[in-house]
Amino acid sequence: MNTEVKEASIFDYKGNKIVTEDRDISIIARMEEPVIAVLGNVVSEEECDELIRISQDKVNRSKIGSQKTVSDIRTSSGAFLDSADVTARIEKRIAQIMNVPVENGEGLHILNYKQGQEYKAHYDYFKPKLDGTTPNPRISTLVVYLNDVEEGGLTYFPHMNLSITPQKGMAVYFEYFYSDPAINERTLHGGSPVTAGEKWAATMWVRRKQYR
Ligand SMILES: O=C(O)CCC(=O)C(=O)O
Numbered sequence: 001m002n003t004e005v006k007e008a009s010i011f012d013y014k015g016n017k018i019v020t021e022d023r024d025i026s027i028i029a030r031m032e033e034p035v036i037a038v039l040g041n042v043v044s045e046e047e048c049d050e051l052i053r054i055s056q057d058k059v060n061r062s063k064i065g066s067q068k069t070v071s072d073i074r075t076s077s078g079a080f081l082d083s084a085d086v087t088a089r090i091e092k093r094i095a096q097i098m099n100v101p102v103e104n105g106e107g108l109h110i111l112n113y114k115q116g117q118e119y120k121a122h123y124d125y126f127k128p129k130l131d132g133t134t135p136n137p138r139i140s141t142l143v144v145y146l147n148d149v150e151e152g153g154l155t156y157f158p159h160m161n162l163s164i165t166p167q168k169g170m171a172v173y174f175e176y177f178y179s180d181p182a183i184n185e186r187t188l189h190g191g192s193p194v195t196a197g198e199k200w201a202a203t204m205w206v207r208r209k210q211y212r
């Protein structure tokens with residue numbers, strides 16, 4: 001008899017798709033504990049192009065900033081997006097997919113990796129403070145791929161032996177608020193080096209409580 005009790009997830013979809021206000025998202029693959037799901041049809045080609053277009057300048061500017069604080073954990077450039085029609089529409093859709101209020105999301109964070117750039121393996125959740133508490137912790141992440149990458153740029157989960165190839169308009173979802181810390185630790189992940197072409201992605205990190 002299996003007496004194991006599965007831990008709670010907010011990604012509790014039973015069917016093969018997620019119906020949002022303006023788009024049906026397909027669940028292409030999923031695993032449990034931790035939930036990691038590969039999603040299709042998350043954003044349209046046009047929306048991908050529009051997000052890249054409006055972040056081009058911002059990302060370039062953030063690069064100058066990031067060169068001051070050299071970090072080899074993340075060699076890509078990133079920037080949070082300002083409010084725009086396309087941003088609001090996509091953030092609303094993503095909140096529905098992630099099953100949280102839109103206010104709990106940190107906002108779309110655009111990442112641009114040029115050839116050779118990467119994001120080394122890391123956790124998206126924060127370390128507890130010295131008193132052991134984490135006031136408004138991150139609970140889940142959605143990484144949306146905004147372009148097809150020629151070579152490399154996979155999202156990899158080394159503890160799960162899992163890699164996801166970026167495909168324009170698709171996304172990977174994962175969550176890390178399990179009571180068993182060992183399950184959260186399995187969400188260690190990174191963006192592997194882009195070996196040809198470049199990579200554009202949009203990340204949404206979600207908090208337990210309202211953030212914005
Ligand atoms: O670029 C990727 O595939 C991963 C991005 C990521 O881990 C993040 O934005 O937190």
Ligand SMILES: [Fe+2]
Binds near residue numbers: 141189
């Ligand atoms: Fe991450």
